[in-house]
Amino acid sequence: MYVKRMRAGGVLAVGALLSLATTVVVAQGISIGHLADFSGPTADVGGPYGQGVADAIAYINKQGGVAGRKLEHETVDYSYQVPRAISTYKNWSGRVVAIQGWGTADTEALVGFVTKDKIPYFSASYAATLTDPAGGSKADKATPYNFFYGPSYSDAARGLVQWAADDWKRKGGQGKPKYVHMGANHPYPNSPKAAAEEYARELGFEVLPPIQFALTPGDYTAQCLTLRQSGAQYAYLGNTAGSNISILKACQTVGVQVQFLGNVWGMDENAMKAAGSAANNVVYPVRTSAIWTGKAPGMALMREISKMSDPSGTAYRASHYLAAVCATLYMKEAMEWAAANGGVTGENIRKGMYARQNWTPKGTEGVCKPSTWTAQDHRSLLQLDLYRAEVKDAPDAPIAELVAKGTIQMTRIATIDLPRKKEWLGW
Amino acid sequence: MASTIALRPCGDFKTSYGSDQIVFPTRLSLAFCIFGIVALCFAPLVLGKYGLSLLVQIGYLGIAALGLNILVGFTGQISIGHAVFFGFGAFASAYFSNKLNVPVFFAIPLAGLATTAVGLVFGIPAARLKGLYLAIATLAAQFILQDFFARAGWFTGGVAGTAAKSFSIFGHDVAGDYQYFYVVLVYVVLMYLAATNLMRTRDGRSLVAVRDHYLSAEMMGINLMKYRTMSFGLAAFYAGIGGALYAHYLGFVSVEGFDILFSIQFLAMIIIGGLGSIMGTLMGTTFMVLLPEVMGGLAKMLSGSAIDRMLSLSEGIVFLREMTIGAVIVLFLVFEPDGLAHRWRQIRAYWKLYPFSH
Numbered sequence: 001m002y003v004k005r006m007r008a009g010g011v012l013a014v015g016a017l018l019s020l021a022t023t024v025v026v027a028q029g030i031s032i033g034h035l036a037d038f039s040g041p042t043a044d045v046g047g048p049y050g051q052g053v054a055d056a057i058a059y060i061n062k063q064g065g066v067a068g069r070k071l072e073h074e075t076v077d078y079s080y081q082v083p084r085a086i087s088t089y090k091n092w093s094g095r096v097v098a099i100q101g102w103g104t105a106d107t108e109a110l111v112g113f114v115t116k117d118k119i120p121y122f123s124a125s126y127a128a129t130l131t132d133p134a135g136g137s138k139a140d141k142a143t144p145y146n147f148f149y150g151p152s153y154s155d156a157a158r159g160l161v162q163w164a165a166d167d168w169k170r171k172g173g174q175g176k177p178k179y180v181h182m183g184a185n186h187p188y189p190n191s192p193k194a195a196a197e198e199y200a201r202e203l204g205f206e207v208l209p210p211i212q213f214a215l216t217p218g219d220y221t222a223q224c225l226t227l228r229q230s231g232a233q234y235a236y237l238g239n240t241a242g243s244n245i246s247i248l249k250a251c252q253t254v255g256v257q258v259q260f261l262g263n264v265w266g267m268d269e270n271a272m273k274a275a276g277s278a279a280n281n282v283v284y285p286v287r288t289s290a291i292w293t294g295k296a297p298g299m300a301l302m303r304e305i306s307k308m309s310d311p312s313g314t315a316y317r318a319s320h321y322l323a324a325v326c327a328t329l330y331m332k333e334a335m336e337w338a339a340a341n342g343g344v345t346g347e348n349i350r351k352g353m354y355a356r357q358n359w360t361p362k363g364t365e366g367v368c369k370p371s372t373w374t375a376q377d378h379r380s381l382l383q384l385d386l387y388r389a390e391v392k393d394a395p396d397a398p399i400a401e402l403v404a405k406g407t408i409q410m411t412r413i414a415t416i417d418l419p420r421k422k423e424w425l426g427w
Numbered sequence: 428m429a430s431t432i433a434l435r436p437c438g439d440f441k442t443s444y445g446s447d448q449i450v451f452p453t454r455l456s457l458a459f460c461i462f463g464i465v466a467l468c469f470a471p472l473v474l475g476k477y478g479l480s481l482l483v484q485i486g487y488l489g490i491a492a493l494g495l496n497i498l499v500g501f502t503g504q505i506s507i508g509h510a511v512f513f514g515f516g517a518f519a520s521a522y523f524s525n526k527l528n529v530p531v532f533f534a535i536p537l538a539g540l541a542t543t544a545v546g547l548v549f550g551i552p553a554a555r556l557k558g559l560y561l562a563i564a565t566l567a568a569q570f571i572l573q574d575f576f577a578r579a580g581w582f583t584g585g586v587a588g589t590a591a592k593s594f595s596i597f598g599h600d601v602a603g604d605y606q607y608f609y610v611v612l613v614y615v616v617l618m619y620l621a622a623t624n625l626m627r628t629r630d631g632r633s634l635v636a637v638r639d640h641y642l643s644a645e646m647m648g649i650n651l652m653k654y655r656t657m658s659f660g661l662a663a664f665y666a667g668i669g670g671a672l673y674a675h676y677l678g679f680v681s682v683e684g685f686d687i688l689f690s691i692q693f694l695a696m697i698i699i700g701g702l703g704s705i706m707g708t709l710m711g712t713t714f715m716v717l718l719p720e721v722m723g724g725l726a727k728m729l730s731g732s733a734i735d736r737m738l739s740l741s742e743g744i745v746f747l748r749e750m751t752i753g754a755v756i757v758l759f760l761v762f763e764p765d766g767l768a769h770r771w772r773q774i775r776a777y778w779k780l781y782p783f784s785h
Contacts, residue, residue, distance in 0.1 A: 082588060082681040090604075090677075091476065105587065109679045112590055185577060187587045 029072035030065070030335065030344055032057075033092045033099040035106070040080030041215040042188075044242035045265045045320050046102060049124050050075065052317070052324025053100045055308040060332050062308070067339035071332075073100075082106045086113075093117055097346050098331055101125070104188035107146065114145045118346040120334070120353070122147050122327050126264065127191040128154035128427050131378040137426030143378070145346065147353055149327040149371060150264065150287035151381050151418075153188075154427060157196035157236060159285060159384035159416040160261040164234040165203040166414075167259065178231055179205040182223070182247070183238025184215040189263075195427055196236060208232055215239050217246040224251040227258060236261045237282075241271035245278070252278040259283065268318040269399050272389050272408050282389045283413065288322040288367050289385065291410055293403055296366025316400035326368035329361035377425060384416040448627045467612055471605045479604045481716060486611035487672040489712040490618045492696040493705065494665025497622060499694070500702035501631070502658035503638030504553065505562045508569030509693040512663045514576060514685030516542045516670030518583045521591040521680050531594045531675055535614075538671040539664050545572075546663020547656060554655035569687055576682045588681030591674040611672055615709075618665060622705055625661075634658055638703075699759050701766025710767040722751050 034057070036050030037043050054075060061070045074092070078084040085106035092099070096119065101107050104125035111130070114121045123130065126148050128139070135142030151159065161179065168177045179200040183189025197207045208230050213220045224247065227235060235258045237244045244266050251258070262284030269292075272279045290296040305325055307313050334352030338344045341351070358370040371380035390409040402408040418424075441447045451457035471479055495509045520538035523529040529537060549568040556564050576583045583589055594601040594610055601607055625631045636644035637654050645651050674680045692715060700711020729735050763770055 081683060082679065083677060083684045086677050086679050087480065090480075105681060105683075109588055109590075109681060113678070185586055190586065 028068075029070045031092075031096045032071055032073045032331075033089070033096040034073050034075040035078050035085055035088060035099065035101045036075055037080045037102050038077040040078070041242070042080050042103060042240045042265070044270065045240045045268065045318075046080075046124075048268075048270070048318045048320040049102070049324040050077075051309060052305075052321040053328050055305050055321075056325045056328035056332075058308040059305040060328075066332055066335045066344065069339075069344070078102075078106070080106075082109050086110065089113055093119070097344055098122065098335070098349055100328060100331070104191055105186065108187060111141065111143050111146060115143065118145060118350075120145050120147060120331070120346055120349045122149075122331050124148065124324070124327070125188065125191075126150050126152045126156070127187070128152040128195065128379075128424075129191070132426035133378050134376050139426030144375075145350060147330075147373060147378060147380070149330055149368070149380055150323060151285065151384050152379060153192040153263065154195035155379065155382060155418050155424070156264050156285045156384060157192035157261075158199045158424075159386065159418055160236065160283065161196055161200045161203060161205070161234075162416055162418075163283065163386055163414055164200075164259065164261060165205070168233070173233070176204060176206045177233045178208055179234045179236070180208040180227065180230060180232040181210040181236050181238065182213060182227070183210070183236075183263075184243070185212055186215055189215070189238030192236075192238070192263075195424070205234070211235075213239065213243060213247055215243055217242050220247040220250045221254060223247060224254040224256050227251065228254060228256045232258055234259050234261060236263070237266045238263050240265045241268055241274075245271050245275040248275050248278040248282070265320070267389055268320060269316065269403065269408060269410070270318050272391050272410075273399055273402060275391070277391050279389045279391050283386055284389070285384045286319050286387050286410075286412075287369070287381070287385075288319065288326060289369055290322070290367045291319055292317045292322070294367070298360075298364040298367035301363040302367060314400065316398070316403060318399075322367055326361065326364060329364060329368070330371070333359075333361050377420070379420065379425065382418045382420055384418065385412055386414045386416065387411060388413045450623055450627075464612075464616060468609070471608055476604055479608055481720065483604060483608055483611050483676055485709075485713050485716050486608075486615045487669045487676065488693075488696070488716065489615060489669075489709045490672065491666045491669030492693050492700070492712050493618060493622055493708045494662040494669070495693045496697040496700075496702065496705070496708045497625075497634070497665065498658050498662035500697055500704065500708075501626065501638060502634045502655065503641075504655060504658060505558075506553075506565040506568075506659075506662065507562055507687065507690050507694065508549075508565040508567075508572070509662065509666055510685045510687070510689035511569050511572035511576075512542050512546055512666035513670040513673070513689070513693075514680075514682075515545055515572060515663075516667030517591070517674035517680045517685075518576060518589065518670075519667065520671035520674050521589050522582055524592045524675075525589065531592055532596055535594075535668060535671040535675070539667040542667025542670070543660045543664040546666075547660040550656040550659025550663075553659055554652045566687075569690060573682070573685060576685065583680070583682065586682055588679060590679050591677070593678060594675045607676055611676070614668060614672060618668060619705060619709070622665075626705070630654070630657070635703075695756055697766075699756065699766055701768030704766060704768035706771075707766045707768025710771065714767060718752055718755060 034053055037046030038050060057071050057073050060066065065071055076088045078088055080103055082105050086109060089110055098120045101121050101123040104127045107121065107123040107125040108127065108129065110121065123146060130143045130146040130148065131152055132139040133142060133144040181193050181197060193210065200207050211223050211226055213223045237260055244262065260282045262282050264285050264287060267279065267282050267284040290299060302322060302325060303313060306315060306317055334349045335344050337352030337355050338348030342348050353373045354375055357372050360368045360370050369381055369383060373380055387410045390411065392407050451460065470482060491513045495506060498504050498506055516538045519541045520534045523534040523537050524531045553561055553564045577586050594607060601610060633649045633654050636649055637651060641651055696711040696715045697708055699714050701707025
């Protein structure tokens with residue numbers, strides 16, 4: 001009897017210890033959320049970006065996590081559906097201290113929630129409305145907990161317009177050049193429309209009525225005919241790569257002679273392969289100082305991180321992957337600052353983002369561009385590297401090979417430094 | 428369609444009109460219903476956040492689906508634009524509470540009324556059409572309203588969507604699933620009771636008459652135009668209330684959710700649940716809400732297992748879920764065209780008559 005009771009006691013004690021141990025392990029992790037689009041209309045660029053975030057988190061955990069605590073993340077594919085993003089957020093709230101997000105519509109829908117709950121939200125939406133943490137600008141509301149790495153959509157579009165104006169002069173164009181905005185009627189393509197159009201007028205462009213085409217791939221011959229008829233010289237493509245490929249191909253068939261200006265998500269190595277020669281001459285911004293074939297010192301770390309999902313190290317990573325890694329590492333270092341200054345809470349992570357000026361995460365030198373966030377201004381980056389796409393022959397090999405052979409070429413054609421104008425904040 | 432109502436075990440004769448109209452045939456069934464509602468009141472204590480969110484979802488979708496069942500199951504019309512009325516209710520409630528400062532408590536029924544008005548407008552042409560022509564006319568409602576949502580910035584916030592305040596009562600904020608659950612529960616009970624009683628009135632019986640044989644109904648003095656339009660109005664009212672509950676639950680309304688696929692889902696709910704059955708509507712909604720969750724769970728369980736490796740599903744496994752949902756619906760239509768409500772009655776009859784069924 002005594003033995004039995006002792007055994008029972010022992011079992012209980014071991015059980016208690018085990019449960020204690022598990023609670024300790026759970027308490028040690030830092031919970032973060034990750035919203036990604038792997039199956040929606042922006043999955044073409046959401047794939048590489050989401051993979052970048054996931055790999056960076058895996059790498060951080062492999063290196064021991066943040067201040068000795070592992071990052072516990074849950075990746076949810078929300079298919080670019082705002083309601084799904086919000087219900088996912090509601091599930092997370094109270095548990096996560098930071099979120100790696102994705103699209104414009106959902107990020108803007110969540111602004112109120114994350115501000116109230118004080119959860120730093122690192123979006124892959126670069127809408128200018130997310131850059132005003134203090135309020136008082138043209139943006140509807142203050143967004144103190146929204147962060148992103150890269151130039152805002154509006155600033156990127158302004159940079160492209162500025163390049164277009166220079167290009168017009170360089171080519172010796174006569175009269176007023178014509179500029180047209182193209183994209184879906186959706187918060188993301190709409191985001192920079194007004195800002196870019198106003199800047200274009202300022203620089204002497206004639207701004208034509210916008211041309212609409214959906215975020216999903218489709219037959220856009222009608223739009224290309226409209227474009228040809230309009231006589232525009234410069235057309236801004238506001239959608240992501242997938243639907244841009246369709247319109248570029250359609251316009252090539254129709255024979256439109258327009259200089260296309262791509263959004264930051266509008267063109268990449270994958271899209272160049274898919275679009276083939278139709279992608280020739282598209283000018284678009286890249287957020288990082290290097291692309292995958294670059295030789296910058298920070299690329300060593302990027303290749304290590306890439307091995308988390310590709311142990312052979314042979315995969316070619318599109319430019320979005322690098323931007324995702326940068327965004328995740330900025331969050332990580334802000335978390336480290338928070339851990340050293342009162343604990344990893346949303347409020348402290350936010351302060352951690354402000355702790356330094358012109359900074360890059362450790363080991364990413366030459367890849368992530370030095371960025372600054374302040375309590376008054378979340379425009380992290382005002383420098384824009386513009387690339388021109390060039391595709392030769394018919395590309396039908398792995399991208400790594402195509403890039404190595406020079407079939408797919410991305411040439412940096414300009415670096416534009418935009419002024420940090422106060423009146424440009426928030427729109 | 429009518430067969431579901433007429434299906435009674437043999438020997439079950441009614442001797443008065445009153446007994447024919449009774450809501451709860453036995454005292455036990457009344458007790459069961461009350462017990463069910465009371466048990467649901469304790470659900471927040473037992474269920475986690477996830478389970479509760481599913482119940483809330485069943486609640487607001489069930490209300491909207493009931494509206495469609497009144498239109499399709501009881502009146503014999505068809506609508507493939509139900510989702511936009513759901514959406515209109517959601518936007519209207521957000522608009523009333525945000526822009527006009529109407530307390531959310533009143534904004535929800537107001538949104539229902541506003542949606543009724545819209546439903547009546549779209550019901551007018553629909554009342555003159557039949558069959559496939561009617562289907563296409565309601566499709567027009569789907570497209571017109573969906574485009575309206577995307578463009579009417581003053582009303583819906585345009586493509587960017589609009590935030591919706593949380594439900595409050597006497598200055599007390601009903602935030603969070605735990606409290607909002609009761610709001611939805613109250614609405615579900617009220618709306619289902621209302622529909623049950625509607626079917627016992629002259630108007631309700633007229634709707635059924637229009638469905639069963641419109642020519643005979645007209646000869647008996649039923650104004651077809653009036654009842655068809657009314658049916659559209661009723662359907663829109665239920666959809667509007669459901670949508671408004673959804674808006675204040677999620678806290679945000681955006682255009683993209685209210686597409687034609689969502690409309691078809693409502694149709695699937697009532698077909699699976701049972702056309703012309705009020706209880707079946709709730710069953711069908713429960714089925715449609717839980718099926719993806721169960722399938723998602725199964726897919727998660729399968730991934731990485733021997734079956735997964737053998738068939739090398741890996742990435743395809745998430746799509747398995749969508750395909751299975753489609754397959755289950757087809758199987759349902761083949762083997763149980765009268766819906767879950769019919770199956771439920773058969774099970775009940777089996778136990779009641781055991782062991783002497785037939």
